[in-house]
Amino acid sequence: METRFLGSKTKRFYFNNGVEDVSYVVIYGDELMVEPLEDNIAESYRTAIYRGREGKIASNTKLLPKRSLEFYFLDIGQGDASFTVTPDNIKILVDGGLKDRALGFLIWKFRLDQPDTSVTIDHLFLSHADKDHIDGLEPLLEHPKITVKNIYHNGIGLYADGHNTEIGTMENDRLRTIHDSVQDLENEHLKSDFSEWIDAVKGSGATYQRVDASNGYLPIGDASVQLEILGPTLESDNSFKWFGGKSHTINGHSLIFRIDYDHVRAFFSGDLNVEGSEHLLSIPGNTLKVNAHIFKAPHHGSHEFSQNLLNHVNPMVTVVSSGETPDHGHPRAVFLGGLGLAGRGKMPLIFSTELSALFVDAGDVEAQVYSDATVTTLGDLDFSDSLANTEARQRFKKVLPGIINVRTDGEKIFAFRRVQMGYQWESYELKYNDV
Structure with missing residues (x-):
């Protein structure tokens, strides 16, 4: 064979x-x-x-004979999680969302319910440490059949006390507290969710490295694909600009990057907001660097977005990751309208993981239960028992319709949404230079 x-x-x-x-x-x-x-x-x-x-x-x-560049934008409820596989089979996870949907996806995709199966995540990018991005990563790091090699972060932690803000010490409109390694956090009093994450990182054996725009292109192990870190950007005194509050600052300094494969570019924008976008675009050359065909939309389609950023991205395919619980009103109508204005080509596409997940048989009560992000789908399972993976895979199959699949050979772009549980698809084929 x-x-x-x-x-x-x-x-x-x-x-x-x-x-x-x-x-x-x-x-x-x-x-x-x-x-x-x-x-x-x-x-x-x-x-x-x-x-x-x-x-x-x-x-x-x-x-x-050759694998394409594959993007899976996961339905994890309110939050972000996406998975990328490069042509040389390098695996990249970005964020983990709430609960354990990302774990369920890996168990389903790589058949971890079968004997002698495992998966290695070569690179894990945490855009920032908010709960709806970090929560699902802890159970994933602790799973016995999953290995994570490298973890990258933006350097902003969450602190219970010891600083004048939840994300560190702010003075003179600068965030001064930035960590590089887990050792930098040893004498800090961390918030519980962030502390549990750091404990999981320590136990995983993965490297844990802060990156920012000065890193530029990051070697990922596949010469056919380039990954460039676009943000966050440090000030000359190794601090971050303060954007008026904790949420705006941690979101605005998300770890963001672009992936290039031949003619096709994909931009992962974390939770970029107005302040973060304006700061990003003010740096010479970045108006061109953010230009991309495939766009992971910022901040779940929030109203706090920069139309200027959307225009410079000029996307062909956009994916908005959001959930119905808690209801933040995402994606906002004004954001979807802004994407429409900024779209590229004859047929710009906008996908929503939340809307896609709603296309589950209305009579399937169990599927409706698992589509609610407040439910921990796998938290009651003990993965030291091999049967737990079988149960986890069956549970995850209930939320398959929410995954948005985007794939490219570097010239053509294919985008898919599952429209029912029976492996049917809404499908599109585009070309990078379609106008």
Whole structure:
């Protein structure tokens, strides 16, 4: 059998589920194991394995020898979490959201319910330490089948006392308290959520490194992909500008970056707000650096956004990550309108994880329960028991419709939203220079 990747927008995969013959829709870039075709045999179908199921696909199916650049924007309720796989199979996680949806995704995608399976996250980026970005990372770091190699952060912690703000000491409109390593926090009195996160980092064995715009391009282990850190930006005295309050300052100094693959660029903007965006764009060259085809929208579609930033990003495909509980009114109508004004090409696309997650069968009560971000979906499971992963995978399948899939070969961009539990898709194919 050979490993190949689907080279067309969608294709049917046929198999028997033990009861009847059924089919799934496979999407661009999906991995398949296929039986080689013999030149002298003109069969209509060829044997294939997709996600552990043996079946068949049409013999004329376009298959590629190389993986695409894959983006998964997860439905984790109110918050952010996304997962990237590069063509050389480097795995990048950005934020973890509330509760444990990111963990559930990894268990589902990498079949951690099966014996002798595991997954290594090469790079984990924490945009900032707010609860709706950090909460889901602790159980992930503690899972026995998941290894995280490198963790990057913006250097802003959360403190219970010892400073004049929750994020450190502020004086003369500058945030002076910045940490690089876990050792820098040893004598600090941390807020409970942040303290639990740091304890999980210590136990994980991962490196823990502060990065900012001065790092520039960060080596990630795949020469075909470039990742450039665009923010935060330190002042000349190694402090951060104070943006008028704790929330505005920690959001405005999110760890943000751009990923480039051939002609296609993707911008991950954390929780950038008006102040953070204006500060970012004031730095020479950054109006060009933020320009991107794929855009992880800032701050869940909040009304506190910069139209100037959206215009300079000029995105083709935008994903807004938000949830219904707690209800912050995200994504705001004015933000969606701003994205419409800033969109690139003939058919700019705007996806919402929250809206996508609503397309669950209204009669499926269990699925509706798990779509509520206030419910801890996996917190009652003991992962030292192998059966816990089986249960976790089944639970996560209830929230699959909320995932937005975006994939690119560096020229074409494919975007997908699952519209029902039966592996059906709303699908789009664009080209980087479509105007």
